[in-house]
Amino acid sequence: MILDAARRGLARAWALRGLVVFLLLVNLLTAAVLAVPLARTLREDLTNRGAADTMLYGFDYRWWSAWADAHPDTTFTPEILGTGFAFKNLDLLLHGNLPAGLFVLPDPEHPDERRAAVDSTVLALGAAYLVVQVFLGGGILAALRAPQPEWTVRGTLHGAGFYFGRLLRLALLVLLVDAALFGLYGPFAQWVDGQAREAVSERTAIAWLLGRNILLLLALLGVNMVSSYARVLIVLEERSSALLALVSGAALCLARFARTFGHVLLMAILAVAGLALWAPFDRHWETVGYKSQVVTFVLLEAFVFFRIFLRVATLGGQVVLARRLAGGPAEGA
Amino acid sequence: MRALSLVVAAVVSGAFLVRAEAPVPSAPASPAARPTPPIECQPCPLQPPPLPTPAAPDDPTLPPLPKQSPRNASYTIEARLDPERHTIQGSLVLEWRNTTGQPQATFPFHLYWNAFRNSLSTSARGEGRRSARVRGERRDTRGFGYIQVASVRQQGEGGEADLTPSLRYVHPDDPNADDRTVAEVTTPAPVPPEATTRFKVDWTAQMPYGDVGRAGWVHDYHFVAQWFPKIGVWWRGAWNAHEFHPFSEFFSDYGVYDVQLTVPQGFVVGATGSMQTARDNADGTRTFRFHQDDVHDFTWVTSRRLVERLDRFEEAGYPPVDIRLLVQPEHAHLAARYIAATKISLRSYGAWSAPYPYPGVTVVDPAWNSASGGMEYPTLFTGGTALFAPAALQSPEGVTIHECGHQFWYGLVGTNEFEEAWLDEGFNSYHDEKAAQIALGPQGFGKRYFGPLASGRGTRAPWPVVAPDVWIRRGDSQLAALRKFGALDEMARRSWDYRSADSYTVNSYDKPALSLQTLEGLVGDDTMTRILRTYARRYRFAHPTSADFIGVVNEVTGADYRWFFDQTWYSSEQCDYAIRVKNERVRDLAGYKEGPDGRLVLVPPSPPPRNKDEGPFESEVIVERRGGVRLPVEISVQFADGRIVYERWDGQYRWARFRYQGAVKVHRADVDPYGKIALDVDPGNNSWVDDNARVARRAASKWAMRWMFWLQNLLELQTLLG
16 A cells, blocks of 8 residues: 555656646745855855866865855855755754754753754745745645646645645644654753763664664654645645644554555655765766756756655655545545 | 976066065064075975985984983882772882982972862863863763872882872962862972982872763773873973863873783773783782883773784884774774874874884774873874764874874973973874875865764764865865964963963964964975974974974074064964956057147047957056965966966065066966965965956856755755644
C-alpha cells in the first residue's frame, strides 16, 4: 500500500506538473526578493576590484571574509555551497530557527541569549512564504482530490481562498504543537548532550548527538504528517473545524502508523536520494559565463522543482491513503 | 625572470610622464634609517618558497648551538596516581643553582592547580576557554581541584631545614587574596650566587575534571600538566612567578627531569622525555621512570584506552627523532596523518630555525570531552581531531603542526609566555601556516553540524561538510580575527592585561604571525630565515625578549627595524591600504585663447571621440592609507597596452597620488601587488580594475544565484512546519 500510494502520489504530482511549476515560480519570486538586492550589493562591491575575476572563476575567501565582516548578518557564506545548503538548512530547522525563529533552542551556557541564527529579514520572508503556502494548500489539495487531477491558476486560487481560513487555523494549531515539541525537546536535548559529553568514546557521543537530531526530525515529520492528513481531511470531507480535523488526522495516523509514516519516510528517502545524486554533479559543474550561468540556473531550479514535486507527490499519496484508510473507493491514478 | 620583466617594463614605461605627488607629511617624519624594500618578489609571500635545507650545526655564519641548557632548575620527582579518586601523591627534590648574581633567600613556587581550588581564584574569575570556571549548568564539584603542599625542606650538607612554616601565598599581579597559585618560602640563610641548593617538597593534589583548563581527568584519561610545585624564574633582575590567569601560559627554567610515575597496571603512560625503566609492583601498580635533559617542564598522560603507534623521523640534515603517538582507539585511522604532520613540523621548523635535538617526541590524541588538546609541553604535545575528519579541513594536521612547532618556539627558545605570549604563539602561528601551506596546500572551508547546544572544549559537532573549491590560504583566517579584534589592544602586553580573550588570542597568535609574515615580505624569505636561525640558535635554552628578537632583526638585516615593530607590535592600529584610479582623456582646449595677433579667439569644443578608449589619457592613481600603520608599499600600474610601471610609497601620509599621461589609460593598479603586507586587513581594496563591470555583474549574479538556491530550499523546508 505504501509503494502504491507513493506511486499514485507521484503520478498525480506529475499530472499537476504545471501546478508544481507555478509553485516553483512562487518560491523563486519570493527568494528573488532578497537575491536581487544581494546581487546588486555584490556587484557594487566587486566593480573595479580585482576580486571580481577571482569570484567569477572561483571563490575568493579573502575578499569574502572582509565583505562578510562589513555585512555581519549576511547568510552568503561558503557553507551553503555544495551540499552544505541542505545541512545548514536542516541544522537551522533542528535548532528551532524555523519558522521566524519561533522555537530557537537556548544555549545552556547563555540561556538568556536566545537569538535566531539567521538574519531576521530571511526569517520574515520565510514566515511570509509559509503563510502563502498555507494559502495555496487548499488549491493544491483541491486539484489533487479530483479523480483526474488537473489544475488552472484560477481553480487553484479559488480552492486556496475557499479553504484558507480553515487551513490557517490548522497551521496555527500545528505551530502550537511544534512549539510544544520544541519545548519538550530543549531539556531533552540538554540531557542527551550531557550523556554525549560524558561518553567515553567519540563514537558513543556521536550516536547520542546524531540520535537526538534524528529523533527530532522524525518527530517533526510526524507532526507534519498529522497536519497533512488534517488538511487532506478538511478538503476531502469538507471539515469546518481545524481542531477536529487535526484530531482526526492524528487518529488516522496513529491507527495506521506503519503505512502513513512509512509513506512519509519513503518520500523523505527519495528527497535524500535526490540530494545524493545532485551532490557529485554539482561539485564538477563549473559556472563562469552567462551561458553556463543560465544552465546552472536551470539545473538549480530543476532541483527545487524536484523538491516541490516531492511535496506535492507526498500530499497526493496522502490523499490516496486517506481515502483508502477511510474505506473509500479505489481510484485510478 | 620576473625581475627581468620588471626592469623591461620600467624602461618601456619611460615613455610615460610619471610623477608621484604626496603632500608634506603632517604625521611624524619617517625614520631616517628606514630601508628601501626590494620590489622583486621571488617568490611572493602568498606562495611560500620551498623549504630550505637545514643549516649545519657548525655553520660558521650562524651563532653556535649550545650543547646543553643552564640546568639551573632540575627536578627528581616521584608521583603516584590514584585514577579512581583522581589524586596524586608526589614528592620532589629540586636542585636549584643560583644564577641570579645575588644572594637569594625567598623562593616563589607555582601551584597551578590551585586555580581550580574554588570559584575565587584569579583564573576562575576570568573568561576564556581555559579559565578554571566550573561549568554552571551541571553544578557538580568535579571541576574543583587543588595542590596542597605538605612540607618544604631545604636540604644541605648540614641537614634539612623545614621551610613549611615560612610558606605563604602571594599575589604578585592583583589584590586577589583568595588566589593560591603562587606561594613563597624563605630559607634561614640566603643562597649565595652560583651556589646550589636542594628543596624537598611533598604534596598531594586533586585533579580537576578535564573539560576546562589543560590538565584534568576524563574517565580513565588523566592528563597531568603543571602539576608539581614549580619554582619561578629570576628574570630581568626579579622573580617572575605570576598567578595562573585565565589566558596566560607558563615560564620556567631549564633543567634535568628524572621522574618516576606509579599507576595501576594496564595503564599506558606517555611523558616528557624517554622511558628508562618500567617495573611491576606487588600492589598491582606499575612504576615508569622517565628522564630528559635540558627541558623546562614535565608533563604526562595515562589511560587504559590509549593506542600506541611508533614511527621515526629520519632525514638528511636532521638528527633522527622517534615519534610515539598515543591515540584514542576511535581515531586510530588518523594515526598516519598525525605522524605525517609531526614530521612536517620537525622538518619545517628545523629548517627555519635549528633542528630538534631531543631523541623523541610524544604526540597525544586527547580523550573525548577533554580540554587537554592543542597544548605544548617539552617533547610531548597534544593534538585533537574528530572521528570524521575530511582531509581538506587539515585536522589533525593543523593543530599537530602548531603544537609540535612549539617544541621550537617555547620548548627550545624558552620565552616568557606570561608576559610576551606572542614570542611563542605568534612565531609558531607564523611558521605553522607557512609549513602547512607548503606541505599540504591551502585549507578547505568546512562547517560541522548537529553538535551539542553548548559547544565546550573537547567536544565538537560530529558531521563535517566541506565547501567545494573554497580555499583558505596562509594568513586568511588570522586576518579575519585581526580585523575584528586587532584594535582592542596594543599587541605587546602582558597576557592578563588584554581586554578580552579575543584580544589575547589575536594579539598572541594572529597579529604577531601576520607581522612576521609582513616582515618576511619586506626583508625577503632568505633573510627572514637567517633572522630566525640566528635568533633560534643564539637563544636556545634561554629566555629572550622581544627586544632580543628586534636586535637580531637589526643585526641580520644591517638596518634599524625598530620602526616596523613600533608600527606593529607596539601599536593597536590597523593596517589597510587601498587604491583607486581616475582615467580622463587629455583635455582639448575649448573656449577663448589668444590668437596670433593677440586678440582672443573662441575655440569651440571638439566632438567627443567615437571610441571611448581613444587617448591620449591623463591617469591619476591614488593610494590611500586607511589604517594607522605606516608601512612602505609597492604599487604596480598596468596600462591598457600591457605595460607595467612599478612605484614605491613610504606610506607616511594618508595618501599619495601618481599621475601618468600617455596614449592609453590605466587598466589595472595594485597596491602591494605581491601581498607582502600580510597585515593589510582588507586586501580586497588593494586592486583597481578598469571597466570590469561586466565581470563584476557576472560574478555577482553567479553567487547571488547560488545564495538564492539556498534560500529557495530554506523556504521550501519551512513547509515542514505549519
